Amino acid sequence: MEHTHGHSHTERADACAPAATARSVSEQLAIVLGSVDPLPPVRVELDEASGLVLAEDVLTVTDTPPFDNSAMDGYAVIRADLLEASAHNPITLPVVADLAAGTDQNPALAPGQVARIMTGAPIPDGADAVVPIEDTDQGTEQVTIVRAPEPAAHVRRAGEDAHAGDRVLRSGSVLWPTRVAAAASAGTSSVLVHPAPRVAVISTGSELVAPGSPTRRGQIPDSNSFLLSAAVAEAGGIPARIGAVPDDDDVLRAVLTELAGRVDVIVLSGGVSVGAYDVVKAVLKPLGTVDFGPVKMQPGKPQGFGRWPSTGNAPGPLIFALPGNPVSAYVSFEVFVRPALRRLLGHETLQRRTVTATVVDGWRSPPGRAQFMPVIVTHRTDGTEDGIEARPASRGGSGSHLVAGLAQSNGLAIIAEDTTQVRGGDLITVMLTS
Amino acid sequence: MEHTHGHSHTERADACAPAATARSVSEQLAIVLGSVDPLPPVRVELDEASGLVLAEDVLTVTDTPPFDNSAMDGYAVIRADLLEASAHNPITLPVVADLAAGTDQNPALAPGQVARIMTGAPIPDGADAVVPIEDTDQGTEQVTIVRAPEPAAHVRRAGEDAHAGDRVLRSGSVLWPTRVAAAASAGTSSVLVHPAPRVAVISTGSELVAPGSPTRRGQIPDSNSFLLSAAVAEAGGIPARIGAVPDDDDVLRAVLTELAGRVDVIVLSGGVSVGAYDVVKAVLKPLGTVDFGPVKMQPGKPQGFGRWPSTGNAPGPLIFALPGNPVSAYVSFEVFVRPALRRLLGHETLQRRTVTATVVDGWRSPPGRAQFMPVIVTHRTDGTEDGIEARPASRGGSGSHLVAGLAQSNGLAIIAEDTTQVRGGDLITVMLTS
Numbered sequence: 001m002e003h004t005h006g007h008s009h010t011e012r013a014d015a016c017a018p019a020a021t022a023r024s025v026s027e028q029l030a031i032v033l034g035s036v037d038p039l040p041p042v043r044v045e046l047d048e049a050s051g052l053v054l055a056e057d058v059l060t061v062t063d064t065p066p067f068d069n070s071a072m073d074g075y076a077v078i079r080a081d082l083l084e085a086s087a088h089n090p091i092t093l094p095v096v097a098d099l100a101a102g103t104d105q106n107p108a109l110a111p112g113q114v115a116r117i118m119t120g121a122p123i124p125d126g127a128d129a130v131v132p133i134e135d136t137d138q139g140t141e142q143v144t145i146v147r148a149p150e151p152a153a154h155v156r157r158a159g160e161d162a163h164a165g166d167r168v169l170r171s172g173s174v175l176w177p178t179r180v181a182a183a184a185s186a187g188t189s190s191v192l193v194h195p196a197p198r199v200a201v202i203s204t205g206s207e208l209v210a211p212g213s214p215t216r217r218g219q220i221p222d223s224n225s226f227l228l229s230a231a232v233a234e235a236g237g238i239p240a241r242i243g244a245v246p247d248d249d250d251v252l253r254a255v256l257t258e259l260a261g262r263v264d265v266i267v268l269s270g271g272v273s274v275g276a277y278d279v280v281k282a283v284l285k286p287l288g289t290v291d292f293g294p295v296k297m298q299p300g301k302p303q304g305f306g307r308w309p310s311t312g313n314a315p316g317p318l319i320f321a322l323p324g325n326p327v328s329a330y331v332s333f334e335v336f337v338r339p340a341l342r343r344l345l346g347h348e349t350l351q352r353r354t355v356t357a358t359v360v361d362g363w364r365s366p367p368g369r370a371q372f373m374p375v376i377v378t379h380r381t382d383g384t385e386d387g388i389e390a391r392p393a394s395r396g397g398s399g400s401h402l403v404a405g406l407a408q409s410n411g412l413a414i415i416a417e418d419t420t421q422v423r424g425g426d427l428i429t430v431m432l433t434s
Numbered sequence: 435m436e437h438t439h440g441h442s443h444t445e446r447a448d449a450c451a452p453a454a455t456a457r458s459v460s461e462q463l464a465i466v467l468g469s470v471d472p473l474p475p476v477r478v479e480l481d482e483a484s485g486l487v488l489a490e491d492v493l494t495v496t497d498t499p500p501f502d503n504s505a506m507d508g509y510a511v512i513r514a515d516l517l518e519a520s521a522h523n524p525i526t527l528p529v530v531a532d533l534a535a536g537t538d539q540n541p542a543l544a545p546g547q548v549a550r551i552m553t554g555a556p557i558p559d560g561a562d563a564v565v566p567i568e569d570t571d572q573g574t575e576q577v578t579i580v581r582a583p584e585p586a587a588h589v590r591r592a593g594e595d596a597h598a599g600d601r602v603l604r605s606g607s608v609l610w611p612t613r614v615a616a617a618a619s620a621g622t623s624s625v626l627v628h629p630a631p632r633v634a635v636i637s638t639g640s641e642l643v644a645p646g647s648p649t650r651r652g653q654i655p656d657s658n659s660f661l662l663s664a665a666v667a668e669a670g671g672i673p674a675r676i677g678a679v680p681d682d683d684d685v686l687r688a689v690l691t692e693l694a695g696r697v698d699v700i701v702l703s704g705g706v707s708v709g710a711y712d713v714v715k716a717v718l719k720p721l722g723t724v725d726f727g728p729v730k731m732q733p734g735k736p737q738g739f740g741r742w743p744s745t746g747n748a749p750g751p752l753i754f755a756l757p758g759n760p761v762s763a764y765v766s767f768e769v770f771v772r773p774a775l776r777r778l779l780g781h782e783t784l785q786r787r788t789v790t791a792t793v794v795d796g797w798r799s800p801p802g803r804a805q806f807m808p809v810i811v812t813h814r815t816d817g818t819e820d821g822i823e824a825r826p827a828s829r830g831g832s833g834s835h836l837v838a839g840l841a842q843s844n845g846l847a848i849i850a851e852d853t854t855q856v857r858g859g860d861l862i863t864v865m866l867t868s
Contacts, residue, residue, distance in 0.1 A: 046645065047675060050664035064838070067651055073707055100711050101681065102640030104652045118711050119758065120641050122652050133708060161838050168838045176868045177668055181661030181760055182841035185654075189646025206536030207554050211480065212623025217501055218538045218556050220619075227615030230484035234611055241481060247534065273507055274567060277534050277552050324553065326615055404498070404595050404602045407616035434610045 022294040022301075024417065025335060025370045031291075032305055032336050036318065038194045038346035039264060045190050046183060049175050051236065052193040053346030058169040061187030063159035068123040070099075072154040075136060075143055076117040076127035078109055085148045092144045099124065114143060123155055130154035162186070172348060194346035197264040199237040200317075201229045204252060204270040204279050205324060208244035223403060224269040224329050228322075231333050232267070235341045247277040256283070259317070260308045264344060266317050267337060270324030272302045280304070280321045290319050296417060297335070298369045299328035305336065326403045331372040334412060334433060354414075357390035357430045362423040365415045373422075374409035377430055390430050410434045456728040456735075458851065459769060459804045465725075466739055466770050470752065472628045472780035473698060479624050480617060483609050485670060486627040487780030492603040495621030497593035502557040504533075506588040509570060509577055510551040510561035512543055519582045526578045533558065548577060557589055564588035596620065606782060628780035631698040633671040634751075635662045638686060638704040638713050639758060642678035657837060658703040658763050662756075665767050666701070669775045681705065681713040690717065693751065694742045698778060700751050701771060704758030706736045714738070714755045724753055730851060731769070732803045733762035739770065760837045765806040768846060768867060788848075791824035791864045796857040799849040807856075808843035811864055824864050844868045 023031070041055035070076065076099065085091040097107035097115035099122065107115060109126035117123070117130060129149040137144040162168055168186045169179055175193065183191055208222040209215055222244040229239035240263060245252050252271075259266060271280030272292065281304070284290040290306030304321030320337050322329040339350040357377055365371040375390040390413055394405025411430040415422055422428065457465070475489035504510065510533065519525040531541035531549035533556065541549055543560035551557070551564060563583040571578040596602055602620045603613055609627065617625055642656040643649055656678040663673035674697060679686050686705075693700060705714030706726065715738065718724040724740030738755030754771050756763040773784040791811055799805040809824040824847055828839025845864040849856055856862065 046660050047663070050667055062649065066649060066654060073712075100640060102642070102652055104650050106651065119707060120639065120654070166838075169841060174868070175664075177661050177664035178760075178764060178837075178843065179841045180664045181657040181764075182837050184645040184657035184660040185760070185837040187645055187649070187655050189644065205554060206534060208536070210623065211618040211621055215496065215500060215621070216538050217540065218536050220500060220554070221621050223615040223618035226480050226618040227611050229481070230609075230611035230614045233484055247536070273553060278507075326619070330612060330615075403612075403616050403619040404600075407603060407613045409612065434608070 022296045025295060025297050028295045028305070029336060029339065032340050033343055033350070035305075035307070036340045036343045039197060039344050040194075041192045042195045043190050043192050044195075046180055046188070049183075049191050049193055050177065050180050052175050052196065054169055054171050054173045054175060054191060055194055055346065056192040057167045057171050058183050058186055058188055058191060060162045060164055060166050060168055062164050064161040064168075064185060065156055065158055067158050069120050069156050070117045070123060070130045070154060071119065071156050072130055072132040073118050074116075074130045074132040074154065075114045075145070076109070076123055077114045077129055077131050077145070077149060078111055078126060079129040079149050079151060079153075081112055081114075082129075082131070082145055082148050085145045087146045090144045090146045092139075092142055094142050095140060097124065098140070114145075116140065116143070128152060128155070172346065174347065194344070197237045197341055197344040198240060198262070199232045199265040199267060199341070200240045200242055200259045200263045201225050201232060201267045202242045202252075202255065202269070203244040203324075204247060204268060205244060206246040206248075206277075210243065224324065224326055227326060227330060228267050228269060228333055228337075231330070231338070232341065235338045236345050237265070237341045245279075247271065247279045249279055249282050252279050252283050256308060260311060263317050265320070265337075265341070266308065267320045267322065267333070269322045269329040272304055272321045272323055274302070284319065284321060289316070290321060292321070296369045297331075298366050298371045299323065299325060300332040300335065300372070301369065303332050303336075327374065327406050330406060331374075331412060334431065335372065352431045352433065354429050354431050355388050355411075356427055357388040357411075357413075359413075359422055359424055359426040359428055360389050360391040362421065362426070363392055364421055365419050367420050368417055370417050371413075371415035371419075372431075373413040373415060374406050375411050375413045375430060376409055377411040377432065388430075390428060456730045459729060459731050462729045462739070463770060463773065466774050467777055467784070469739075469741070470774045470777045473631060473778050474628075475626045476629045477624050477626050478629075480614055480622070483617075483625050483627055484611065484614050486609050486630065488603055488605050488607045488609060488613075488625060489628050489780065490626040491601045491605050492617050492620055492622055492625060494596045494598055494600050494602055496598050498595040498602075498619060499590055499592055501592050503554050503590050504551045504557060504564045504588060505553065505590050506564055506566045507552050508550075508564045508566040508588065509548045509579070510543070510557055511548045511563055511565050511579070511583060512545055512560060513563040513583050513585060513587075515546055515548075516563075516565070516579055516582050519579045521580045524578045524580045526573075526576055528576050529574060531558065532574070548579075550574065550577070562586060562589070606780065608781065628778070631671045631775055631778040632674060632696070633666045633699040633701060633775070634674045634676055634693045634697040635659050635666060635701045636676045636686075636689065636703070637678040637758075638681060638702060639678065640680040640682075640711075644677065658756075658758065658760055661760060661764060662701050662703060662767055662771075665764070665772070666775065669772045670779050671699070671775045679713075681711045683713055683716050686713050686717050690742060694745060697751050699754070699771075699775070700742065701754045701756065701767070703756045703763040706738055706755045706757055708736075718753065718755060723750070724755065726755070730803045731765075732800050732805045733757065733759060734766040734769070734806070735803065737766050737770075761808065761840050764840060765808075765846060768865065769806065786865045786867065788863050788865050789822050789845075790861050791822040791845075791847075793847075793856055793858055793860040793862055794823050794825040796855065796860070797826055798855055799853050801854050802851055804851050805847075805849035805853075806865075807847040807849060808840050809845050809847045809864060810843055811845040811866065822864075824862060
């Protein structure tokens, strides 16, 4: 079942009717990514660009370097004057100028003349090599030179790095620090990038109170909004942690309506099951734009994906309705939300790194559902990946409520649908989450 | 030569006289890390804690979960009433309460009674199992049950995850998203963490202008302050990009004096060589608190490390005086500054991940100096690390000015001091930088 946006509500209601059969994880991911494009580019100052993805090629404004300059502190010379220079035959020449970095002086050298020159200063007309100060007596009126320079020694040529108009960075590149530097060096002060998505994070459940608040019987601290906000930030998004909303259709609807024009994505947790108070399902399902077809995975089977209805020209925010159990919410975030956020950011690589690991303690996996088991990945011996081991982070297995165990996990073991028993010694694929 | 802080300036001046012999990279790193402790802890709200390192154990405030609750939407039952229930022998019982998540109701069940219950709601007194709604007719006045529950089925016990006072996170843990969630779940709203260091970044050189500004002969765009600010942010620090300062002792001294009480670290680039205008060396060396002993590395041989003098009880900011060439500055940042920033943040792991790679195109390395060559690391075939290859990012080799090539590199090959030739097919160690 294809999941697209921009159709009328009527079409959507049909398209998003409950699936006759549950979807596999890869089918669900294809539906999610098929609905997500990189956010429209914006121009930002270089100081704000680090870590974002370029949406344009960056071309050099001028040659880099823009003029011949010295690679050393020393003396700009005419090499022909010094072919015979050596420790046994020092040659002394008059110093006619002193060229600091940043100078615009250009004192043309006549034969027999030299200019003191600092690293980065422009090579004066006539000079064709630089003698480092280590090969001189460091004189300022005249200088004695004890070594003949090689041709063009220590001269950085204009355009040696790049010519004006050359592409120094291509569209789609991640602006890691050295690329920010390359853009600066090319003479660029701002770049066109895909912006970071603004992501509202909402927990639902009348049992939830803010951590640190007193709880009475029936209440527990909200942890999912912290979990998912931190995960959004780690993925490169800008989280807006709304916190907990009670199981009240009108309240949730009002919160979502208020957010619709202000964020790119809304991540909900809880209220997606089959209970009488499943507020997320109650509010979103009638819209016809959010699909709750079950996914063949454990944990995370019940969840929804779609969009809040558009109210203008722009599409409504993406909506991920994740299960309420923290482990289920976390796994669903890693499997579906994080790749979608990276697509919004313009990244080409959407998935985390995986490794092959050897199982230490086995566990069971449900038939017909892909299992994502929080594991602790360790290096057996020498730190190479040959020696990677994985064991369940909670002795109790993949139970969805084991937050403390989850906190120690640094990977998710990915167990295929048709596997029902994972045994010690098995080789498995683990998605590394930290 | 040990490098400690807190001595008088006189002692420091002696201790930091030019080293008789240059230091190895590991000696220099030991000096740097020997001067750096994690920043004094501060208490922050959980929303601000993601990615930081805990400076306290986090204990649960109450049992987790704090009360017996239902793991499913269904019916809280007395199991003894339903031992004979099956599809062929459905049992119908009266529903005496409806328990939503968050309720504080506790309707003690008498034999033969059940209560409708939602996931997370407290198990009422008397009940000892939960029948999922899938095994019922979902009745509200009375309900028909078609399967006998297992003992304690779908009941999450109080304290199953953790008991009040249990340690759920240990001091020194990095607060990745699932750990932020564990702290929230434990009932904690704030945590004691090592704060992110505030890092001022200054380029020096009268030739430098802001990128995008018009340049005349002799001027080039400042790229190092962008490079190093982005690198600081990537390492977890909070950069304050000061930009370019001219080669003027008084100006630089005034800028540093102004910054001294406001940042934890100052990263300078340029002005550390032997030239007549080497402003950083000119300003810092007389202080006696910054050491400019050369390091046996390429690039990065000339650089300084120390502290701005203390003006009160707190030590002055750490100072890293890096070379001006962008590649040299970047390599020195990766080798010395980044580990120091991570130590300030309280991380136990200071170094980046390394891999073993096969050299594709060889290059030369200087004798007696460790070489850090920007390389492009690729996976040869199947994405396992067995097939990792490395080639120099710039055809011109490790020349310090090759910013555009550096921008394509995703690793630094680490070549030992005694190696002078790296050949195709050699196995080398590469620090992965992205």
